[in-house]
Amino acid sequence: MQGFYNTSIKAYGMALKLASNFNEKAKLWVDGRKNWEEKIASKISETDKVLWVHCSSLGEFEQGRPVIEALKENYPTHKIAVSFFSPSGYEIRKNYQGADVIFYLPLDTKSNAEKLIKVLHPEILILVKYEYWFNLITELHQQNIPTIVVSSIFRESQNFFKKNGKNWFAKKLSLINHFFVQNQKSKDLLDSIQITQNTIAGDTRFDRVKQIIHQDNELDFMNDFKQNSKLIVVGSSWPKDEELFVNLINQKLNNDWKIVFAPHNLNDAEINSFLNKINQKAVKFSDLEKTSQQDLIDSKIFILNTIGILSKVYSYADITYIGGGFGAGIHNTLEAVTFGNPVVFGPKYKKFQEAVDLIEVGGGFSIANRHEFDTIMNRLMNDENFRKESGKKARDFVQNSPNATKIILEYLDDICKS
Numbered sequence: 001m002q003g004f005y006n007t008s009i010k011a012y013g014m015a016l017k018l019a020s021n022f023n024e025k026a027k028l029w030v031d032g033r034k035n036w037e038e039k040i041a042s043k044i045s046e047t048d049k050v051l052w053v054h055c056s057s058l059g060e061f062e063q064g065r066p067v068i069e070a071l072k073e074n075y076p077t078h079k080i081a082v083s084f085f086s087p088s089g090y091e092i093r094k095n096y097q098g099a100d101v102i103f104y105l106p107l108d109t110k111s112n113a114e115k116l117i118k119v120l121h122p123e124i125l126i127l128v129k130y131e132y133w134f135n136l137i138t139e140l141h142q143q144n145i146p147t148i149v150v151s152s153i154f155r156e157s158q159n160f161f162k163k164n165g166k167n168w169f170a171k172k173l174s175l176i177n178h179f180f181v182q183n184q185k186s187k188d189l190l191d192s193i194q195i196t197q198n199t200i201a202g203d204t205r206f207d208r209v210k211q212i213i214h215q216d217n218e219l220d221f222m223n224d225f226k227q228n229s230k231l232i233v234v235g236s237s238w239p240k241d242e243e244l245f246v247n248l249i250n251q252k253l254n255n256d257w258k259i260v261f262a263p264h265n266l267n268d269a270e271i272n273s274f275l276n277k278i279n280q281k282a283v284k285f286s287d288l289e290k291t292s293q294q295d296l297i298d299s300k301i302f303i304l305n306t307i308g309i310l311s312k313v314y315s316y317a318d319i320t321y322i323g324g325g326f327g328a329g330i331h332n333t334l335e336a337v338t339f340g341n342p343v344v345f346g347p348k349y350k351k352f353q354e355a356v357d358l359i360e361v362g363g364g365f366s367i368a369n370r371h372e373f374d375t376i377m378n379r380l381m382n383d384e385n386f387r388k389e390s391g392k393k394a395r396d397f398v399q400n401s402p403n404a405t406k407i408i409l410e411y412l413d414d415i416c417k418s
Contacts (some may be wrong), residue, residue, distance in 0.1 A: 001168035008224060017030055044079060050120055051079070053083075054083045056086060064126070066211075079100040081100065081101045081122065084104060123145070123415070124412070125151070128150055129161065130153075154309070177201070179198040187199075202403075202407075207405045231317050232259045232320070233314055234321045234323065235335075236318075257300075260303075261301065264324065271305060281299045284303040285302070319342055327348070338398045344376055344380070346366065361390070361393050362389075363395075
C-alpha cells in the first residue's frame, strides 16, 4: 500500500503539471511550489522556535484561525508557520499578518517531507480538520515531532474504518499524537480502531464566529437600504438558489421585507440574468457610487457583488438563506446564525455537522424543492414569534458551544516550549 500511495502522489503531481498549461488553478498550484525551500528559509532561521499549522484551503484556514491567533498571543517568542494545499486558500491569505511564514505544502513525497521538516524544524504540526499526508506524518513521527488534528470529524465510509484486516490507513492515522474531534460519533469511530488519543472539543469555527458579534458591523449603505424593513440575506447563492426566490420577489415580497443576495460567483452575466427575472427595483454594490441615497432606500433587492463584508451584512438580517445546498454542499452557516437568525438551506447539508445540529435544535431548516421553500419562508416571514424563537435557538446553539480553542491550548501548554 505504501508503494501504491507514493506512486499515486507522484502521478497526481505530474497530472497537475500537465494541467497547469491550460488550467489557471493548476498553474497557481505548480508555480506556488517552485523554490519552496528557499522561500521558507528566507523567513525561518535555524534558531527560531516554530509552531506550524496546516490548512487544506480557505475554509480550513478560517476554522484554524482562532488557534493560530491564540498561538500568536500565547507564544510570542515563537514564529507561526501556516501552509496551504489549495490555491483557493493560499492566494487569498498569503498576506495574512498573523503568521510569520505562509507557504504551499509541497507534494507529499518522502524526500519532500524530510526537506520540509529540516528547513522548518517545527515543534509541532497542527492539522486543521483533515487532509492526512502520510509521508509527512510518518517522518514527523520518526523525528519525535508531535502532530495533532483540531476540529476533526470522521465518517464510517472513510478508508480508516474499513474492516479489511490490517488497515494501512488506520495504522498511519495512529501515528498522530492527538485528535480534537467535533462530536461523539467521531470519537467512537476512532475508538473502534484503537485510536484512543482523542478528545471531544467541538469546532474551532464557533470560537471565531462568537467574536464577530463584538466587532463593528455597521455599514452605512445597509442602514440606508434596510431602513425599517425586515431583511432576508442570501449568502453564497448559486443560480439554483436564486431561482427559488423569483416567485417570492415577484408576487409575495410586500413592503415589510427586503432581500440582499451575496452571489458565490461574482459573474456579471449570471447576476444580470437573475435581475432580468425579477420585477422589483434592485441595486448592486458595484454601482453604489452612482446610486443616490433615495434610490437605495427605494430598492427592494441589493446585490452584494463584492467579498469581505458578508459577515457584517448578516448582522442586519432577520432571516438567512445559505446557498450551495443544490450543488456540492452548503456554505458557512455559522456566521449567519451567530447573530440570532434562523437559517434555511438546500438538501445537501449532511456532511456539515453544524447544519445537522441546527436542524435538530430548531434553528435551521432544510428544503428540497420550491414547495418546501415557499412553506418555510412563508412561515418565517409571517409568524414573528416563530421567527424569533427559531433565531434564538440558532444563536444559543453557537453561544453555548464549547470553547474548542481553550481546550486545545491547554493541551499545547504541555508540549510547546515557552
